[in-house]
Amino acid sequence: MRQTIASFWRDHRTLLLAFGATLAVTLYFMVRLIVVTLYWANPAHHDVTIAAWMTPGYIARSYQLAPHVLFEAIGYGPAPGDPRSLRQIADETGRSVDDIAEAIRTAIATARATPPAATP
Amino acid sequence: MTEQLLELIPVYGVWLMFGVTFFSCLALPVPASIVMLTAGGLAASGDLAIDEVALGAFVGAVIGDQAGYALGRRGAERLIARLRARPARAAVIDRAFTLLQRRGRLGVFLSRWLFSPLGPWINFAAGASAMPWRAFTLAGLAGETVWVGLYVGLGYGFADRVVALSQIGGTLTGALAAGAVALALGLSLHRTMLARRRGGDLTV
Numbered sequence: 001m002r003q004t005i006a007s008f009w010r011d012h013r014t015l016l017l018a019f020g021a022t023l024a025v026t027l028y029f030m031v032r033l034i035v036v037t038l039y040w041a042n043p044a045h046h047d048v049t050i051a052a053w054m055t056p057g058y059i060a061r062s063y064q065l066a067p068h069v070l071f072e073a074i075g076y077g078p079a080p081g082d083p084r085s086l087r088q089i090a091d092e093t094g095r096s097v098d099d100i101a102e103a104i105r106t107a108i109a110t111a112r113a114t115p116p117a118a119t120p
Numbered sequence: 121m122t123e124q125l126l127e128l129i130p131v132y133g134v135w136l137m138f139g140v141t142f143f144s145c146l147a148l149p150v151p152a153s154i155v156m157l158t159a160g161g162l163a164a165s166g167d168l169a170i171d172e173v174a175l176g177a178f179v180g181a182v183i184g185d186q187a188g189y190a191l192g193r194r195g196a197e198r199l200i201a202r203l204r205a206r207p208a209r210a211a212v213i214d215r216a217f218t219l220l221q222r223r224g225r226l227g228v229f230l231s232r233w234l235f236s237p238l239g240p241w242i243n244f245a246a247g248a249s250a251m252p253w254r255a256f257t258l259a260g261l262a263g264e265t266v267w268v269g270l271y272v273g274l275g276y277g278f279a280d281r282v283v284a285l286s287q288i289g290g291t292l293t294g295a296l297a298a299g300a301v302a303l304a305l306g307l308s309l310h311r312t313m314l315a316r317r318r319g320g321d322l323t324v
Contacts, residue, residue: 008313026298
């Protein structure tokens with residue numbers, strides 16, 4: 001038996017190694033899939049983290065706010081049909097992305113703390 | 121690098137979609153699926169037009185597939201001739217090419233979206249094995265429609281979940297692609313073992 005394995009290894013080393021390697025990669029992805037899914041299933045991770053690629057409109061939609069709330073918070077007028085990411089807004093206004101993101105986070109916190117005005 | 125690329129979506133819109141899917145079909149490491157999900161998300165908030173995003177991505181992917189096929193066709197001839205110099209290797213190459221000829225259409229279709237990391241390599245292999253161009257193109261068009269529709273659509277429908285979807289989708293397709301290759305290699309191993317046993321070299 002041992003001899004069989006040894007001779008098989010000798011004759012088909014590449015195939016065995018390739019099989020072992022792809023099996024390991026598959027297992028890695030499967031474990032990662034469980035970890036990633038569990039992370040995002042946690043309600044504490046449901047709010048989007050503000051990132052430089054996001055537009056104020058996108059952030060407003062994700063947090064279910066009216067876009068003008070965020071545009072006012074960062075003091076930048078909306079440009080319909082000409083979307084701007086936070087990075088572009090930062091570059092144009094000479095501020096840092098972190099600075100703008102902080103203003104947006106504050107506006108979101110304020111909006112969430114204030115109950116929506118009753119509509120007749 | 122992904123973050124920087126995402127920041128360019130609102131700036132270059134359609135053209136970025138085109139470029140990203142085009143290069144991803146040629147095995148360049150561009151996160152096309154993530155870009156499509158994100159662009160779908162931005163379209164949901166009205167910052168991009170969803171039809172333009174989808175069309176740009178689709179056209180880029182289709183042309184990218186054709187480029188990969190052409191590269192495989194032109195470039196592979198000499199390489200394959202050299203690889204075939206050894207009879208054992210020639211047998212393996214022939215078997216792979218026969219499989220591509222027989223099941224190629226399904227392989228091309230599924231490697232567009234379900235096993236997407238394998239897509240570019242299937243393009244090269246399809247060209248190299250001289251898979252009929254019409255069959256390759258039709259299967260590719262169908263597959264890219266699913267790929268683009270799925271990712272842009274998911275991004276649009278679950279805009280506030282695009283980061284989660286990117287990570288889950290990327291890991292899932294990675295697992296499926298690696299699993300498919302492992303399965304194919306496992307079957308090949310199994311066949312080799314059976315052949316040896318039949319050949320009687322179990323007792324050697």
